[in-house]
Amino acid sequence: MDAPRGSAESEESGELQRLRRRAYGPNPDIATDAVAQARLSELEAARRGERSSVIDAAAALQASGSEPVPVPVPLEGSRQASTSLSQPVTAVSGEHDPDGGSVTEADPAAVPAPDSERIDGVLSVTWWRRRRSLPWIIAAVAVLATAIGIALFVADGLRRPSPVAQLTPQGRPGSAVIRADDDVFVMYDLTIEDFVTYGSYGPLQIWGTTQVENKRCIAVVGDNHISVFECTAPTVDTIADFNIEPALIPPAPSGELSPYVRFVLHDDVVDVYRPNEPGEFYGSSPAT
Structure with a gap:
C-alpha cells in the first residue's frame, strides 16, 4: 500500500533539511x-x-x-428561444354537433x-x-x-540573509602567491594553473577549481598557503568557513567584530557571509 502523498512530501522535506545541514550547517561533512x-x-x-x-x-x-x-451563434435553420408566452390559436372545424351548433x-x-x-x-x-x-x-x-x-x-x-560581498573570477593567481609544494597541490596533484582567483576579502584570497574529479572546489588562501580547501558536486553550493582576527576584515553588518566568515561558491560567483556564530545556516540553496 502506497504511503499518503502528504506523508511522502513531509519525509522528503525532512530529508532535504538534514542534507542541507550536512552541506551548509556547522562542520559540513557532505564533501566526502x-x-x-x-x-x-x-x-x-x-x-x-x-x-x-x-x-x-x-x-x-x-x-x-x-x-x-x-x-x-445560432445555427442556420434553428429557432430562437421565445421570451414571451404565445396565445393559443383556434381554428373552426367543419363538423357540427347534433343540435346544429358548430x-x-x-x-x-x-x-x-x-x-x-x-x-x-x-x-x-x-x-x-x-x-x-x-x-x-x-x-x-x-x-x-x-x-x-x-x-x-x-x-x-x-x-537567507544577503551576502556582505560578492567576488567574481579575475583570472589566474599570481605565480608567487603560494609555494608549488603546498600540501593541497601535492595531495590532489594540482598546480596553480588549475585555479581561478576570485579576488580577496581582507587578507584572504579566494580561489576556485574544477580539476578535482570533476568536482567544484573552493580554496581560502592566507599566509602564502591554502588554509581551507573544500570540494562538492557542481550542483551543490561549495562552502568554506574561516575564522580570522576581526580587526583584519571589514566589520559585520551588525557592527560586531565577528571572527566568522563563510564563502559560498556557486555559478562562478563567491558570496561572502558574516555569520553570528560558527557554521550558521547560510547559502542553503543553489542559485536558480
Whole structure:
C-alpha cells in the first residue's frame, strides 16, 4: 500500500533539511559523501521544479483568462428561444354537433409548445451566464496561484540573509602567491594553473577549481598557503568557513567584530557571509 502523498512530501522535506545541514550547517561533512551530494542535488532540483510549475501554471491561467469568450451563434435553420408566452390559436372545424351548433377545437398544428420554448430559453440563459463567469473564475485561480508562488519565494528569501560581498573570477593567481609544494597541490596533484582567483576579502584570497574529479572546489588562501580547501558536486553550493582576527576584515553588518566568515561558491560567483556564530545556516540553496 502506497504511503499518503502528504506523508511522502513531509519525509522528503525532512530529508532535504538534514542534507542541507550536512552541506551548509556547522562542520559540513557532505564533501566526502558522493551519494548524499547526489541526493541533495535531486531534492533541491525537485524543489525548484515545484516552484517553477506554480509560476508556469499561474502564467498559463492568466493567459487563458485573457482570451475573449466566444458568443454563441445560432445555427442556420434553428429557432430562437421565445421570451414571451404565445396565445393559443383556434381554428373552426367543419363538423357540427347534433343540435346544429358548430364545434370549436384547437388545431394541433397551429398551437405552439410554450413549455419547450421556455425550457430552451432558460437553458440558453444559464449556459451564457456560466460562460460569462468563466473568465472571472480563471482570473481568481490565477491570482491565487501567483500569490502562492510569490509566498514560496519570499519565505525562502527571508530564511537567507544577503551576502556582505560578492567576488567574481579575475583570472589566474599570481605565480608567487603560494609555494608549488603546498600540501593541497601535492595531495590532489594540482598546480596553480588549475585555479581561478576570485579576488580577496581582507587578507584572504579566494580561489576556485574544477580539476578535482570533476568536482567544484573552493580554496581560502592566507599566509602564502591554502588554509581551507573544500570540494562538492557542481550542483551543490561549495562552502568554506574561516575564522580570522576581526580587526583584519571589514566589520559585520551588525557592527560586531565577528571572527566568522563563510564563502559560498556557486555559478562562478563567491558570496561572502558574516555569520553570528560558527557554521550558521547560510547559502542553503543553489542559485536558480
